[in-house]
Amino acid sequence: MKAAIIGGGVIGGGWAARFLLNGWDVAVFDPDPEAPRKLGEVLANARAALPALSDAPMPDNGSLTFASNLKEAVQNADYIQESVSEDLALKHRVYAEIQHAAPDTPLGSSTSGFKPSELQQGALNPASIFVAHPFNPVYLLPLAEIVPSIKNDPKLVESAKEILREIGMFPLHVRKEIDAHIADRFLEAVWREALWLVKDGIATTEEIDEAIRMGFGLRWGQMGLFETYRIAGGEAGMKHFLEQFGPCLTWPWTRLTDVPEFNDELVDLIAGQSDAQSGQHSIRELERIRDRNLIGFLRVLKDSNWGAGRVLLEHDARRRATAPDPSPDTAAPMVMAHMQVLPGWIDYNGHMTESRYLFASSETSDAFLRHIGAGMDYVAGGHSYYTAETHIMHLGEAKLGDRLTGSVQVLGADEKRLHVFIRIEKDGAPVATLEQMLLHVDMAKGRACPAAPEVLARLGAIRDAHAALPRPETAGRHVGHQTGRGKS
Incomplete structure (x- = not known):
């Protein structure tokens, strides 16, 4: 699959990174001679960030090419994303050239303000042009506002959403076109009020940012606006909230219908305060800080299957569904998990902390249990494998950003017991091994019992295939036990 990215700035570069890291080939056209350098820096940040959100194997990166013209970029593309400047005449010229070469290819625009009907004016094929408005950083934030007009082909729009x-994005279908779509209308309202607060000397840029990130911004990130206010209404819910706070709408709390004069004095005031607030960091440093914080926040949401975290879980499930089934017939342990060392996994020495080796082992064994039919549906039926014993050996170091794989070798299995050897590896070399004994348990009775026949059938086939594998040298080793290599 190929995506054509027209415009390689911050947004276009984010789109390119999102497609590339999800296995698409990408052709970029941008006349700026600095475009390859700028996009390369965005891509480096994306490579350090996006895989940290995935608990399923990432595909191999697609190929990246810089086209010398628009026709070359869009040739044989399956999807086109335009991210040029917010100049309607410029966009019309770009679309005319694109559609001369690829009239029927889905063409999404990153525009934050123009309506699709405006973009489609004079187009060779208006049915294929629509708004696909993302948010920065495009490679991490899932939202893309999809805005069609009445001229759009519904099938093409649904195909683009898929x-x-x-x-890994969340296409929010905006049912009626409107200037600035949905999200930017909120942002514009907040931005306008913030400018007044600074201009009137009520708050600095830093104080306004603190009010957002220390308070309602944290709530909005997981529950949005209406769900947050529903909770604020207490047990009586949204109706009570509206009855209690509705009259406030008539009070002169905000100046949203008025706009401060946008002059050099206001620009210097805002820019000066912003420099004092954040000028000690370069833009690239701020991007990396932002990305690390977003990863941590999104991972928490993913753990609770909430908000944007639900999108990440669904994307993992898509990847797992299309990944080849691990085969027990090869003369090698079964690779079951792909992971990346995250900021929260690091100890004071800068290495992956001990508890995270156990977490990596758990991710690997959980994937194996799902593979044999003993996943969460099985647990919901009242049966599960419990870990009875674990022995861990630390053989190497894992640091921030390192990619890890977890593999399973079955050393033995019967109706009630499962004996496995787990390897956690980096670049093909083990950083840890874990030997585990698991017991199959009737959860209601709290005691071991035989596993279901279908689980035993899959497990038995793997056990028999793995019987031909060499037994790990350290299997059965206890703490301090000498190995054949004379090491303790």
Whole structure:
């Protein structure tokens, strides 16, 4: 699959990274001679960040090319994303050239303000042009506002939405076109009020940012606006909230219908305060800080299957569904998990902390249990494998950003017991091994019992295939036990 990215700035570069890291080939056209350098820096940040959100194997990166013209960029593309400047005449010229070469290819625009009907004016094929408005950083934030007009082909729009889901995005279908779509209308309102607060000397840029990130911004990130206010209404819910706070709408709390004069004095005031607030960091440093914080926040949401975290879980499930089934017939342990060392996994020495080796082992064994039919549906039926004993050996170091794989070798299995050897590896070399004994348990009775026949059938086939594998040298080793290599 190929995506054509027209415009390689911050947004276009984010789109390119999102497609590339999800296995798409990408052709970029941007006349700026600095575009390859700028996009390369965005891509480096994306490579350090996006895989940290995935608990399923990432595909191999697609190929990246810089086209010398628009025709070359869009040739044989399955999807086109335009991210040029917010100049309607410029966009019309770009679309005319694109559609001369690829009139029927889905063409999404990153525009934050123009309506699709405006973009489609004079187009060779208006039915294929629509708004696909993302948020920065595009490679981490899932939202893309999809805005069609009455001239759009509904099938093409649905196809484009499915493409975006495949690369881990959340296409929000805006049913009626409107200036600035949905999200930017909120942002514009907040931005306008913030400018007044600074201009009137009520708050600095830093104080306004603190009010957002220390308070309602944290709530909005997981529950949005209406769900947050529903809770604020207490047990009586949203109706009570509206009855209690509705009269406030008539009070002169805000100046949203008025706009401060946008002059050099206001620009210097805002820019000066912003420099004092954040000028000690370069833009790239701020991007990396932002990305690390977003990863941590999104991982928490993913753990609770909430908000944007639900999108990440669904994307993992898509990847797992299309991944080849691990085969027990090869003369090698079964690779069951792909992971990346995250900021929260690091100890004071800068290495992956001990508890995270156990977590990596758990991710690997959980994937194996799902593979044999003993996943969460099985647990819901009242049966599960419990870990009875674990022995861990630390053989190497894992640091921030390192990619890890977890593999399973079955050393033995019967109706009630499962004996496995787990390897956690980096670049093909083990950083830890864990030997585990698991017991199959009737959860209601709290005691061991035989596993279901279908689970035993799959497990038995793997056990028999793994019987031909060499037994790990350290299997059965206890703490301090000498190995054949004379090491303790």
